[in-house]
Amino acid sequence: MKKLIAFAITLALVLTVASMAEGVGDAYPSSGFTPPEGSAIIKGELIGNEVGWGESDAAGRAAAFDGDIFTFFDPLGVGDGYAGIDAGEEYVLTYIVIHPRENWNARYDGAEINGSNDGENWDLIWMNEEGEPAEWEWQYIPADQFKIKEPSYRYYRYYNELQHGDVGEVELYGYSKAAAAAAAAEPEPVVEEAPVEAAPEPAAEPAPVAEAAPAAAAPAPAPQTSDMTALAVAAAVMALGSAVVISKKRK
Secondary structure (H helix, E strand, C coil): CHHHHHHHHHHHHHHHHHCCCCCCCCCCCCCCCCCCCCCEECCCEEEECCCEHHHEHHHCHHHHHCCCCCCCECCCECCECCEEEEEEEEEEEEEEEEECCCCCHHHHCCEEEEEECCCCCCEEEEECCCCCCCCCCCEEEEHHHCCCCCCEEEEEEEEECCCCCCECEEEEEEEEHHHHHHHHHCCCCCCCCCCCCCCCCCCCCCCCCCCCCCCCCCCCCCCCHHHHHHHHHHHHHHHHHHHHHHHHHHC
């Protein structure tokens, strides 16, 4: 996450500065295209023909990057002139969007996007080899149609050496190679996880209190020795009395 944030900030700063370059129109880009994740419109200083066919300022390079599909870049001749962008640093190209000139779809046949890192020697990144488009509309060119995998250049241009090469709008999307490298080199922060504390053991339930059995009735105390003696004497007296009574009756 930290890498992505740093990369997004760097890319935003670079593109903000580039958007102030001379010649890029306030309405540019105008296709409404949503670029691949991590990519944005590539802006910079315009390069190529300042004027177009018939020495017209309106037909020069700026017309291909002004956000207006009704204005157009019109080169001096077949293979004679181009319209492009100096991005100020290397950008990895990820997508191309082009709008042909109104009423001149045939001049989109053979259209090229070239890349260079010195502004003089150009590599072919993509070429329209499908001929004239059926409709006058935006043309979308994803990276899987490129002749170079992950092209990385400072200079990009629209060019045509088969047709006169008119074009209404050219939009190039990509990301800063340096910013991406810086984001990739930044180490990921190590997040230490807090140790998980063991859950406290539940308190032991108190042992049930056993109910005391009802106390048995205490046995009557045994008669003491003195009591036994008294009883014996009483019994003897009673026996003697009984004998005397019986003896008197017999007389």
